[in-house]
Amino acid sequence: MSRPLSRRTLLLAAGGAAAGALVGCSTGGNDTVSSTGEYEFTEPTPAATVVAEDQRSPAPAFSGELLDGTPFESSSLAGDVAVINFWGSWCVPCRVETPEFQAVHADVADRGVQFLGIDVKDQRQMAVAFVERLGVAYPSVFDPRGEVAMAFRGFPANVVPSTILLDRDGRVAAVYTGQVRGEDLRAAVELLLAEDRA
Template identity: 90%
Template sequence: MSRPFSRRTLLVAAGALAGALAACSPGEDGARSGSGEYEFTEPTPPATVLAEDQRAQAPAFSGELLDGTPFDSSSLAGDVAVINFWGSWCVPCRVETPEFQAVHADVAARGVQFLGIDVKDQRQMAVAFVERLGVAYPSVFDPRGEVAMAFRGFPANVVPSTILLDRDGRVAAVYTGQVRGADLRTAVELLLAEDQR
């Protein structure tokens, strides 16, 4: 009787996946696809943002906040936006979230909106998570990861992940994995400074 997956099969599959991910590198247009819409190519280095000519328009999305009220991404228009994908089950999220809240408290009055996207979670657990950590910004309840799928090619299985949008609604940075508060603050300040040039 043979096992469904041998160690060799799993190693070959892992190698193929790694090769596919390595192949996702930006072309001349960075995050742009041929249509000018956003398509993920690779993470942005920490504390940096894409050059303005490499940014592409973020997709529209909608959903329901943890408190049950409807949300539409059009409400982010005109502000710098920090979109953070998290889950109450995610250990790095427990470290990252208080740092995000601290940055949010410092920059919200300057035209920066924060939005959490709670994925692969139970609403009750997510509500307890944000209450325990004192998170003041809203989160969309997205257990099936539909918002992540709207961002073409975005690695929806990498949690936490963070997307920054500039004031024109273009994707200015994509960070996969935990983001330090100091790095997030630097990137947000870079986007805010663009209005002063």
């Protein structure tokens, strides 16, 4: 008759399984190109950095409706560096991050950089009040069901705020999970603006 496993043994086994699952989700490095050539999230990008150009893959197309009811197509981002920020009016870190994003936006908007918010798990009236209160000048897609996040394969849609940067060729150049400092965002945007287009 076998002896029952101790609580410590069970905890160690569970911890090992969890660690194995985490390792299994990552392909290593900053590889974001799947076997089909489409973008697939593997891990966050270190702050204030971007993925090497030869490791980038095209962002998926997506569409939606802006907070003011205007239709939006991701094709309108083409040719510019794009900062896509997932946020919610209920998100405490978003209240800190959003004014810093607005400050960077004000400085770089005339240099070929577009900012787009993606408002998730929210109510439209709360989201509109949020952007008005913080003086946000860039548009936001109203996405209460998180459909835009699902278009980015493997993207951790439950992590809010999160930010995706696209280069001028529409490729995913960085994915930041959690709050991003304004100075780190500015540094990453400057790296993308400095890149030569082929």
